[in-house]
Amino acid sequence: MDMRPEPFEPPAPIPRNRILSRLQVIRTVLRNPLELWGRPSYTLPWIETKFFSERNLIVNDPRLIRHILVENSSNYRMAEVRQLILRPILRDGLLTAEGPVWKRSRKAMAPVFTPRHAKGFAGKMLAKSEEYVKKYADIGVAGRVEDMSADMAEITFGILSETLFSGDVVTTSDNFSDDVEALLHRMGRVDPMDMLRAPPWVPRLRRIGGAKVMKQFRDVVRQTMEKRRARMKADRANTPDDFLTLLLELDGPDGLTLDEIEDNILTFIGAGHETTARALAWTLYCVSCSPDFRDVMEREIDEVLALGVEPVEWLDRMPHVRAAFEEGMRLYPPAPSLNREAIKSDRWTSPAGETVSISAGMTILIMPWTLHRHELYWEKPRAFMPERFLPENRDKIDRFQYLPFGAGPRVCIGATFAMQEAVIALAVLMSRYRIDALPGSKPWPVQRLTTQPRDGLPMRVTPRRRQS
Numbered sequence: 032m033d034m035r036p037e038p039f040e041p042p043a044p045i046p047r048n049r050i051l052s053r054l055q056v057i058r059t060v061l062r063n064p065l066e067l068w069g070r071p072s073y074t075l076p077w078i079e080t081k082f083f084s085e086r087n088l089i090v091n092d093p094r095l096i097r098h099i100l101v102e103n104s105s106n107y108r109m110a111e112v113r114q115l116i117l118r119p120i121l122r123d124g125l126l127t128a129e130g131p132v133w134k135r136s137r138k139a140m141a142p143v144f145t146p147r148h149a150k151g152f153a154g155k156m157l158a159k160s161e162e163y164v165k166k167y168a169d170i171g172v173a174g175r176v177e178d179m180s181a182d183m184a185e186i187t188f189g190i191l192s193e194t195l196f197s198g199d200v201v202t203t204s205d206n207f208s209d210d211v212e213a214l215l216h217r218m219g220r221v222d223p224m225d226m227l228r229a230p231p232w233v234p235r236l237r238r239i240g241g242a243k244v245m246k247q248f249r250d251v252v253r254q255t256m257e258k259r260r261a262r263m264k265a266d267r268a269n270t271p272d273d274f275l276t277l278l279l280e281l282d283g284p285d286g287l288t289l290d291e292i293e294d295n296i297l298t299f300i301g302a303g304h305e306t307t308a309r310a311l312a313w314t315l316y317c318v319s320c321s322p323d324f325r326d327v328m329e330r331e332i333d334e335v336l337a338l339g340v341e342p343v344e345w346l347d348r349m350p351h352v353r354a355a356f357e358e359g360m361r362l363y364p365p366a367p368s369l370n371r372e373a374i375k376s377d378r379w380t381s382p383a384g385e386t387v388s389i390s391a392g393m394t395i396l397i398m399p400w401t402l403h404r405h406e407l408y409w410e411k412p413r414a415f416m417p418e419r420f421l422p423e424n425r426d427k428i429d430r431f432q433y434l435p436f437g438a439g440p441r442v443c444i445g446a447t448f449a450m451q452e453a454v455i456a457l458a459v460l461m462s463r464y465r466i467d468a469l470p471g472s473k474p475w476p477v478q479r480l481t482t483q484p485r486d487g488l489p490m491r492v493t494p495r496r497r498q499s
């Protein structure tokens with residue numbers, strides 16, 4: 032008989048059994064799109080749905096996902112609603128650019144995101160994580176952290192600003208990270224006008240006030256770029272090799288324009304810290320409710336640290352820490368939905384001879400949220416079982432059934448950076464502190480720009496002694 036305790040099942044909406052009215056659909060999308068999906072979305076390989084007069088195809092079958100994101104990717108552009116929300120903020124940044132601008136930018140930026148550069152940032156990731164956890168030294172006996180998700184955002188923001196600007200930001204505000212929070216909060220929300228596909232000039236009430244924040248923010252980025260350009264001109268040898276320098280070196284006819292560099296800096300800020308922060312917070316929560324696996328992780332971290340292994344090696348040397356983070360992203364994918372729109376009609380036939388017809392203009396919903404919890408593809412889909420991602424089990428997971436970073440030409444360019452950062456941050460935190468969920472706490476996931484805990488994630492932090 033298997034005597035192991037049942038794995039932990041963290042909170043999430045139960046798949047709905049009931050059909051919603053149109054009004055209920057709109058309300059749910061505005062409140063929390065994760066609560067929209069009914070049982071078929073978690074059990075069928077694909078489903079066609081209608082929203083007003085618009086036809087949508089929800090795609091879960093990994094082979095069909097491969098067809099859309101890789102084999103016939105040139106037939107699919109970014110979905111209109113996503114662009115309506117994000118393009119006014121990020122303009123021609125890589126996440127929102129399309130066509131020739133995207134192609135040229137992706138090619139130009141590929142060298143900036145090589146594993147070699149990510150590895151070069153390991154020292155900064157360690158230093159920033161260590162600096163942050165010092166704050167827990169004064170936390171008091173109760174050790175209560177009000178919102179672990181906000182704490183993780185401070186760590187990842189610290190890492191991002193260091194790797195992006197090396198602390199060279201030109202800002203008059205005391206707290207640049209608060210400016211970023213305000214910007215993401217105001218601008219990245221779905222508005223009823225987006226759902227009705229109103230043209231971009233129709234005001235979005237939910238984002239009012241955002242334009243002013245946006246302008247101030249762009250001024251900061253522009254001035255920071257100018258200051259750095261002057262420094263590079265005066266003394267390149269002593270200018271840091273951070274993202275800002277690497278991007279500014281792409282200025283030129285085959286690379287990027289200065290406006291595009293500005294858009295990409297905003298894109299990295301928007302795409303590159305909240306995502307990792309949310310995944311870290313959910314991972315810590317799930318780990319805290321899985322004490323046996325937490326013991327294994329703590330032992331692994333202590334052993335690697337006792338051997339004095341350099342942080343650049345930790346991602347490879349800590350398979351249990353990595354597996355916990357990957358499982359955290361399975362259950363709570365930071366980007367819960369990757370939406371596309373078919374340019375021309377398309378047709379796909381499964382090996383069993385079933386055919387899916389896609390008409391021009393159809394919206395395709397590829398949703399890591401339902402895919403990662405799908406009953407056809409995962410054993411105990413709602414349970415936190417990091418063992419699935421250990422090297423000996425990894426082959427059982429199809430490349431297209433697990434998409435935290437997407438796939439195909441538009442796969443996340445920062446994936447290696449994020450994985451390395453996450454393992455370093457987790458190792459630093461868990462080597463010094465034990466992080467527990469508060470008794471009875473039940474963080475509820477909501478989809479905003481990322482998948483985040485609705486009312487924050489209060490946790491308890493207590494010092495621990497290393498086992499060596």
Ligand code: HEM
Nearest residue numbers: 125126302303306307365366369435436437441443445449
């Ligand atoms: C755990 C952390 C992260 C997650 C889960 C994540 C997830 C994703 C996903 C799913 C996509 C593809 C979107 C689509 O196909 O529609 C994407 C694209 C992108 N990500 Fe990430 N990301 C993370 C971290 C980062 C970081 C650290 C950076 C930069 C410093 C970054 C920059 C980008 C950019 C620029 C794109 C657009 C790529 C393109 O369209 O060519 N991401 N990310």
